[in-house]
């Protein structure tokens with residue numbers, strides 16, 4: 001970890017760079033250069049990288065496995081750099097945005113902690129930028145996904161938006177007037193660990209009764225497996241589908257059965273959705289956004305989940321009947337949202353590179369002309385020939 005002395009020692013040039021990056025990111029996306037950039041989404045199992053244009057269109061996408069948690073941080077950096085270099089063979093890359101499943105500090109240079117990777121206080125932005133020679137931006141994956149939904153998906157036109165990502169747990173992000181609200185230390189939006197049931201289910205975070213223990217993919221599967229293990233008569237079609245192996249019950253399977261009308265699976269989604277609505281009502285009391293966007297794998301259940309969530313939201317909203325109600329909508333961009341958002345955020349830091357590069361090119365051209373003139377005066381200035 002760097003000390004104050006280290007930081008001061010590196011001199012003012014570095015401080016200036018950090019300051020200008022901050023200023024540039026406060027600029028609107030509207031003034032960002034319309035150049036293609038690379039977005040990278042680092043999840044627990046897959047790393048996805050893609051070239052995305054200024055309209056959010058994915059020009060090319062590649063993916064690879066996430067390096068094992070036991071590997072050094074350098075291995076993950078290698079993976080990122082290989083993907084970017086591969087894409088830059090075929091595309092003009094102006095900046096790289098990285099959305100990581102982990103806590104990113106407020107000036108978005110360090111990953112403080114990532115549950116699936118060996119990153120602990122990892123200076124990811126500078127490490128990758130030094131190797132790729134393009135500007136790099138690092139952000140939390142829920143923030144990048146929310147950004148993408150706001151720019152190109154379900155949240156377009158909303159100036160106060162909260163995104164809730166239901167995967168194995170709950171991730172979240174807050175967007176206001178075109179800015180991601182990250183909090184003082186960069187870790188705002190960890191909605192999954194708000195306590196909704198005092199003394200409830202134990203959560204891996206160490207507390208009890210966290211929201212994500214009641215409304216997430218893990219909660220869905222846990223409840224289904226409990227019913228199946230108890231050999232409940234209502235769970236028979238589910239037990240049949242997995243041949244009696246309760247451990248094979250997965251979220252997508254429950255979603256499929258619920259869609260086919262299996263009463264127990266529909267009920268499980270009603271429970272999850274009801275808890276989702278309760279949590280959303282809490283968030284509305286604190287943040288008062290105009291729109292909640294629900295993303296992540298569990299949102300594939302669509303109205304089976306979002307219908308009960310809307311009902312519970314209306315029942316639990318403070319001041320109900322006397323205030324406008326926020327919309328609750330399903331995300332539109334699917335599993336690529338994190339990658340698209342990371343790429344689009346990276347365009348905010350792309351300008352500096354373009355300017356510096358243009359200057360470098362101009363200098364080079366001037367030098368070439370000068371060298372030409374010295375070596376070969378007759379061809380260098382044909383207009384001045386008699």
Ligand SMILES: [Zn+2]
Pocket residue numbers: 192193203204205206207210
């Ligand atoms: Zn928790």
